[in-house]
Amino acid sequence: MNIFSEYYNMRLNDPVHYDGAWHVYKYSDVKHVLMNDKIFSSNPGNRYSNAGGISFITMDNPEHKEFRDISAPYFLPSKINDYKDFIEETSNDLIKNIDNKDIISEYAVRLPVNVISKILGIPDSDMPLFKLWSDYIIGNKRDENFNYVNNRMVSRLLEIFKSDSHGIINVLAGSSLKNRKLTMDEKIKYIMLLIIGGNETTTNLIGNMIRVIDENPDIIDDALKNRSGFVEETLRYYSPIQFLPHRFAAEDSYINNKKIKKGDQVIVYLGSANRDETFFDEPDLFKIGRREMHLAFGIGIHMCIGAPLARLEASIALNDILNHFKRIKIDYKKSRLLDNKMVLGYDKLFLS
16 A cells, blocks of 8 residues: 555544544645644654754744744745756756766755755855765664764854854854844754755655656646646645654644644644645646645745745756656666655656
């Protein structure tokens, strides 16, 4: 049984399921949880270690807004568009050298890592370390070297903050909250969060777009005519982030007539919500130009701050991939999906 069949069965038979935490599968219920941040908190309290540095993603308003507003202006579509030429140049340079190679490691990883590094002000020489660390945190890689990589990451960011930096790192270096200055620990965790968000989603989105084209070869002309529509439908159909695990009931509440007790953990399934047949017409068909809003980037106060950047990168990547390859056919013997229930994408992706 594939993941989408499992989602269908849960929506049909047990859309709000409890097994020590609440698992929420329907579009309306997922949206309800994400929009009602006063009832469903993002703050885990003392449940988890801060080893990964997850910053304002685990904060509630008004603290969350105060932190998010520091960098939010730099991720507006108007500001992100300033990087369009750089993204196009980077994509063009990378695409020239990926024939017979792993598209994930040689293109889908490098494009967003190069871009977010430039926006943040991270030196090119640090990109491999930062990507390796990001994979550890998101769960794509885990081994005995994690503590070393995490400590090296923190040490390197500390060095960058103390040097003559540029980009958002420079903005953070001089930023203050209403009543105090940011601590160095807060600055480092802030950048760590942006590094994760700035590369993981786009990397998996690019791989998932190729998967869609492989499964629907007749869609190429429509994809080129409506790149943004194709990107949006890929986000819905193969959502890079399948679920968000960190919501906690701040008070007794109800989801779809199920009583949620204060303190209960609530996990919302974006990948299931985006296939909900009560909201989307024929959700298991790939249809460019849908009007219904998908939840791939979340919704509410924690909606992905880098969504405009991911959309622009994916649109440029789609154009270059379709122009470079005469046909899109995945070599399934050499390709491998990520072994990660939270993230949908490829670990390795080769074309035949």
